[in-house]
Amino acid sequence: MTVPLIQISTLSKTYQSDVDVMALRDINLVIYPGEFVAIVGPSGAGKSTLLNILGLLESHTAGEYLLVGRNVKQLSESDRDELRGETFGFVFQDAHVLREDSVARNVALGLRIAGVRLTRQIEIVAALLSRLGIASRANQNAGLLSGGERQRLAIARALANSPSIILADEPTGNLDSKNTHAVMDILLDLNREGTTVVVITHDAEVASIASRQVSIVDGQIGESAIIKDVIRDPTSHSGGEVAAHQGAVRRWATAFVEALSTLTLKPGRSLLLATAFMLGVGGLVAAVGVSESAAHQISNQIAASALDELSFTLPDDAQGPEGLADDESAILRIAHLPGVVLAGVQVEVAASDANVSLLRPNDFDGQPSFDGPVAGATTSFLDLEESKVAPENAPALLNSPIGQSSVILGRDAARQLGVAVAPLGRQIWVAGQRLTVIGVLSRSSRDAELEDSVIVPAQFASMIAHSESETVVRTLPGYPAPLAEAVPLAIDPGSPGRVSVTTVADLRNLRRGVASNLGTLIAIVGGVLLCLGCLTASTLMFLSVSARTPEIALRRAFGASKSTIRLMFVSEGLIVGLAGGLAGAALGLLTVVLACLAQGWEPVESVDLIWQAALAGMLAGALSSILPATRAASVEPSQAIRA
Ligand code: ADP
Numbered sequence: 001m002t003v004p005l006i007q008i009s010t011l012s013k014t015y016q017s018d019v020d021v022m023a024l025r026d027i028n029l030v031i032y033p034g035e036f037v038a039i040v041g042p043s044g045a046g047k048s049t050l051l052n053i054l055g056l057l058e059s060h061t062a063g064e065y066l067l068v069g070r071n072v073k074q075l076s077e078s079d080r081d082e083l084r085g086e087t088f089g090f091v092f093q094d095a096h097v098l099r100e101d102s103v104a105r106n107v108a109l110g111l112r113i114a115g116v117r118l119t120r121q122i123e124i125v126a127a128l129l130s131r132l133g134i135a136s137r138a139n140q141n142a143g144l145l146s147g148g149e150r151q152r153l154a155i156a157r158a159l160a161n162s163p164s165i166i167l168a169d170e171p172t173g174n175l176d177s178k179n180t181h182a183v184m185d186i187l188l189d190l191n192r193e194g195t196t197v198v199v200i201t202h203d204a205e206v207a208s209i210a211s212r213q214v215s216i217v218d219g220q221i222g223e224s225a226i227i228k229d230v231i232r233d234p235t236s237h238s239g240g241e242v243a244a245h246q247g248a249v250r251r252w253a254t255a256f257v258e259a260l261s262t263l264t265l266k267p268g269r270s271l272l273l274a275t276a277f278m279l280g281v282g283g284l285v286a287a288v289g290v291s292e293s294a295a296h297q298i299s300n301q302i303a304a305s306a307l308d309e310l311s312f313t314l315p316d317d318a319q320g321p322e323g324l325a326d327d328e329s330a331i332l333r334i335a336h337l338p339g340v341v342l343a344g345v346q347v348e349v350a351a352s353d354a355n356v357s358l359l360r361p362n363d364f365d366g367q368p369s370f371d372g373p374v375a376g377a378t379t380s381f382l383d384l385e386e387s388k389v390a391p392e393n394a395p396a397l398l399n400s401p402i403g404q405s406s407v408i409l410g411r412d413a414a415r416q417l418g419v420a421v422a423p424l425g426r427q428i429w430v431a432g433q434r435l436t437v438i439g440v441l442s443r444s445s446r447d448a449e450l451e452d453s454v455i456v457p458a459q460f461a462s463m464i465a466h467s468e469s470e471t472v473v474r475t476l477p478g479y480p481a482p483l484a485e486a487v488p489l490a491i492d493p494g495s496p497g498r499v500s501v502t503t504v505a506d507l508r509n510l511r512r513g514v515a516s517n518l519g520t521l522i523a524i525v526g527g528v529l530l531c532l533g534c535l536t537a538s539t540l541m542f543l544s545v546s547a548r549t550p551e552i553a554l555r556r557a558f559g560a561s562k563s564t565i566r567l568m569f570v571s572e573g574l575i576v577g578l579a580g581g582l583a584g585a586a587l588g589l590l591t592v593v594l595a596c597l598a599q600g601w602e603p604v605e606s607v608d609l610i611w612q613a614a615l616a617g618m619l620a621g622a623l624s625s626i627l628p629a630t631r632a633a634s635v636e637p638s639q640a641i642r643a
């Protein structure tokens with residue numbers, strides 16, 4: 001006795017929504033191998049529901065379904081997915097083709113999911129395409145096919161895995177009579193060769209070629225009619241081209257290749273996604289690169305100063321209003337020491353002492369305050385810090401008695417005070433006195449802070465400031481260490497210990513601290529950029545899942561498991577993340593080079609950054625795709641392809 005292919009007893013399906021809908025009620029149905037069954041009935045009767053349950057696209061809520069003797073309720077989800085791919089070939093009313101993909105690749109969909117070898121895929125697809133008369137279209141985009149051709153494609157696709165059962169839901173619903181006849185002929189041919197066919201149709205003519213008609217009304221089996229006896233071919237085949245059970249590696253490989261092809265088929269979307277990662281990773285690389293270059297720059301400057309600079313302060317009792325005279329005499333005393341090139345005096349003025357403003361302080365309360373540094377300087381101090389001042393002779397006035405109510409503005413200080421345009425001759429207020437702007441310092445290669453500073457004569461500064469003046473000495477390279485001992489002796493031979501000397505080498509520890517703080521800060525900014533990139537990409541992918549629902553459902557119908565769908569989406573994330581990461585590395589490194597060029601720094605770049613960026617991109621891509629992938633894996637195939 002022949003074992004039934006399908007055996008359904010008292011099967012029901014209830015959809016739970018606001019009100020429960022009982023789409024199928026106590027259905028009994030047996031289908032034998034080699035039959036051609038037409039399911040007919042009015043719209044809404046439950047035909048598609050029955051077909052989807054037969055095809056394992058959705059599960060029933062009560063009763064029993066035996067597929068080739070196996071109770072489908074007892075199968076694991078992945079076994080069901082695999083069994084579906086092997087046993088059934090689906091043809092839907094709307095052909096649901098992947099429009100951007102070629103006709104041949106559309107036909108091969110189920111074969112790829114099953115992991116069939118490529119050479120075998122090519123053979124099978126070529127044979128099917130010529131059988132269905134669309135061989136000449138093999139390499140065309142499926143979206144360009146006519147309705148009839150698309151339905152042939154759908155049939156070819158359903159046949160690729162040599163299924164034992166063809167399930168067709170109104171396959172001729174959208175076709176004209178010529179194409180309807182063509183499709184009927186194909187189904188009949190298949191049935192004659194031994195394939196079991198179950199077709200839902202409204203069309204009496206289509207139903208008439210079946211060997212049996214089953215009508216469904218209101219979710220229940222109505223009358224059935226045997227039209228003709230089934231001639232059972234003893235060679236009737238009852239098994240698909242079963243590929244070896246796929247291991248995890250194969251599964252990944254399949255998902256990865258599918259992801260890659262999906263990405264290349266939608267280049268615009270892929271580019272957009274990669275751009276999100278590129279900007280994120282680029283920002284991170286640029287941030288890290290610029291901060292490293294800045295740290296390198298700071299360290300170079302400090303190293304350079306350590307080679308040829310030292311500074312000293314005189315004891316407290318030598319200071320005071322007359323202090324500067326003492327500074328000057330100290331400079332005279334050390335001028336003859338070997339290795340001394342130039343010495344100048346600097347006085348830091350606290351903001352509260354300086355009280356800088358553009359207008360007389362009490363005249364106008366609301367005026368903007370200046371919060372940059374204020375420094376007293378002598379002519380030679382500006383000189384030894386390698387400052388560029390316009391006009392060139394302005395610094396000379398700082399030392400001259402007639403220059404005591406003059407001020408030189410750093411370029412950025414002038415901007416902050418609002419006198420950047422035609423500043424010379426303008427007046428500003430410092431510590432209650434009106435000073436005339438006599439020059440603008442545009443650059444100071446050894447002390448960049450001067451570019452932000454308001455620079456007053458050192459003597460004026462020591463009168464208004466509470467802090468000590470400091471004398472900076474430029475030496476020949478290598479002289480700071482010996483001079484650190486010689487200078488106090490030259491200034492105060494009686495008690496050299498009262499002169500305190502600092503060499504810049506002492507600042508090296510400070511530099512490390514600054515550099516690492518800066519690096520952390522900038523890395524945080526970069527990290528935030530990358531998070532934004534992830535968020536954008538994740539949103540884009542999440543939104544695209546809805547648009548891709550039919551595609552996902554189709555893959556599921558052709559045997560892809562939930563985990564394969566998930567892997568596919570994560571692979572897409574990995575691939576665009578990698579591409580974006582590499583592009584971001586290029587963008588970031590370019591930014592670093594440009595930023596350093598603009599600042600006159602030496603760019604610090606490491607090759608490591610490239611693979612780190614690639615890794616960061618892939619990680620970001622994978623992370624961003626987790627949510628969209630989960631959503632994609634939860635797509636119900638039956639709903640998406642329901643006619
Ligand atoms: P047919 O294919 O015969 O036109 P269907 O099988 O598509 O009918 O639908 C049968 C019944 O089940 C209809 O009343 C339909 O509204 C209902 N139905 C189908 N899918 C769902 C669902 N997901 N949720 C609630 N009701 C549904």
Ligand code: MG
Nearest residue numbers: 047048642643
């Ligand atoms: Mg239907």
